[in-house]
Amino acid sequence: MLRRLSYVLLVLYLAIPVAKLQSQSGAGDSKTALQSRKLAGLSAVRAGRYDEAETVFKALLVDLRGLQVTDPEFYRAETASTLWELGRLYNATQRIEAAIGVQLELVKIEEEEARLNPSIFNRMQLEVALSGLGSLYRTLGRAEDAVRVLEEIVKLLRETLAAAPEGGDETPKQLVMELPVDTARALTSLGALYRQTNRLGEAERVYQEAVEILREHANQYRSQRSQQQLAMTLNNFANLYSETNRYIQSEPLYLEALQVRREVAQRSPRDGAPGLALTLENLAGVYGRTARTEEALSLLEEALPIRRQLAGSPLPGGSPESYKAQLANLLAALAEIYGDRNEVHKATLFLEEALPVFRKLAGENASQFQPDLERILIILAALYGEAKRFDESNALLDEAIAMVRRLWGENPDTHGDSLARVLISAAGVRMNTHSGEFCPLVQEALSVARATNLKQRAQEILTRCAEPSISPSGTP
Numbered sequence: 001m002l003r004r005l006s007y008v009l010l011v012l013y014l015a016i017p018v019a020k021l022q023s024q025s026g027a028g029d030s031k032t033a034l035q036s037r038k039l040a041g042l043s044a045v046r047a048g049r050y051d052e053a054e055t056v057f058k059a060l061l062v063d064l065r066g067l068q069v070t071d072p073e074f075y076r077a078e079t080a081s082t083l084w085e086l087g088r089l090y091n092a093t094q095r096i097e098a099a100i101g102v103q104l105e106l107v108k109i110e111e112e113e114a115r116l117n118p119s120i121f122n123r124m125q126l127e128v129a130l131s132g133l134g135s136l137y138r139t140l141g142r143a144e145d146a147v148r149v150l151e152e153i154v155k156l157l158r159e160t161l162a163a164a165p166e167g168g169d170e171t172p173k174q175l176v177m178e179l180p181v182d183t184a185r186a187l188t189s190l191g192a193l194y195r196q197t198n199r200l201g202e203a204e205r206v207y208q209e210a211v212e213i214l215r216e217h218a219n220q221y222r223s224q225r226s227q228q229q230l231a232m233t234l235n236n237f238a239n240l241y242s243e244t245n246r247y248i249q250s251e252p253l254y255l256e257a258l259q260v261r262r263e264v265a266q267r268s269p270r271d272g273a274p275g276l277a278l279t280l281e282n283l284a285g286v287y288g289r290t291a292r293t294e295e296a297l298s299l300l301e302e303a304l305p306i307r308r309q310l311a312g313s314p315l316p317g318g319s320p321e322s323y324k325a326q327l328a329n330l331l332a333a334l335a336e337i338y339g340d341r342n343e344v345h346k347a348t349l350f351l352e353e354a355l356p357v358f359r360k361l362a363g364e365n366a367s368q369f370q371p372d373l374e375r376i377l378i379i380l381a382a383l384y385g386e387a388k389r390f391d392e393s394n395a396l397l398d399e400a401i402a403m404v405r406r407l408w409g410e411n412p413d414t415h416g417d418s419l420a421r422v423l424i425s426a427a428g429v430r431m432n433t434h435s436g437e438f439c440p441l442v443q444e445a446l447s448v449a450r451a452t453n454l455k456q457r458a459q460e461i462l463t464r465c466a467e468p469s470i471s472p473s474g475t476p
Helices: 007-023 028-046 050-067 072-092 096-116 120-139 143-163 173-196 200-221 224-243 247-267 269-289 293-312 320-340 344-364 366-386 390-410 412-433 439-448 452-466
Strands: none
Touching: 028 050, 028 072, 050 072, 072 096, 072 120, 096 120, 120 143, 120 173, 143 173, 173 200, 173 224, 200 224, 224 247, 224 269, 247 269, 269 293, 269 320, 293 320, 320 344, 320 366, 344 366, 366 390, 366 412, 390 412, 412 439, 412 452, 439 452
16 A cells, blocks of 8 residues: 655645646646546546546546656646556555556656755655555565665655755745654664564664654654654564564663653543553563563553453544454453463453454454464363363364364365364363363364374374273263
């Protein structure tokens, strides 16, 4: 998807052709006709007539390219604006390769404009075009191409920031004030791509640069945007250390991010809530992995009401599915901690709350959420078994088995090991809690498993089948 532009940039970007059209005195009728054709294309887009809109934009571009020699400034701006709209159309209809071709032409135009007049505004126009191109590359998983584009953006923004720190009479003050945040945002995005491509040293370097820029800007302006970007960058920087088991370095970054996010949430509770919950969970993860369970539990319990509120009343533009998944995962994490503390009742309550959420998510998106649902069903079944709630335990195990068995029936080669894992897990629950027959499950697992380790595990459990059977009541 094309990156969401700031309101200032978007208004200025789309206003260029109109402003230049109004300033022309000669050939006004032909320019007005071209503008009308573009408006007709936009009208077709709004009505969902994408083929018609594409035809209009492509024909208009042929004419605009031919006319650039007569009035380069005006027709280059009109060409850029029309390319922008055609790219949006391709992106909306999932024709990403076509969108990339359009975006590349747009980048060339903006590069020429910035070369002829290296104002802050023209440089930011180029940054917008490059950002769109990088976003398209990321959509297709072309990480190295996206890295190359983002490196170009960072270089451009560094130069712009150094060249015009105070702005000028013709430069909107908002653009100048936001330049450090835009630069840091690009550095943060580049850091994420460096992490993705395993260039961890470079990721650390650009995260550090972004943090330093944002700390200074946030202290000077105290704007919500700079503080939110600072918290996001600190959080991502801490993630880098956490993922590489450098918890001593990650903790202070998470703590600083948490402080900033608490301030943002205090001023704007709804806008600040998602980020606050995320950092609470991330810091809890560090504490959990460093045996600081009580501190982890305290943070997760603070995050819980935030996640419940977001799941029940998603923010505009947010993903209801994502908010529900985050709540369910948090509930599962809390259940795990309480289970480790042998507080079975609390663990059970959290899993019982998470289960219907995962069922709904798996019903809407099985490929993404069914593994989570299987895991919750097995864990909750084990807790029911330990509490001698055998009927409920077996019902959950049967649900998990039936779910994966359906997939195996459709494609045995792909889902054989998944079915074997669930069967072995279910057999383990029944064996350990004496809640029912487990030998038939292990025998089925042995017959469908492909992986050697799964076959070995099934064979190990099968040896128990030779022992005297144990009834659900726990007596031989």
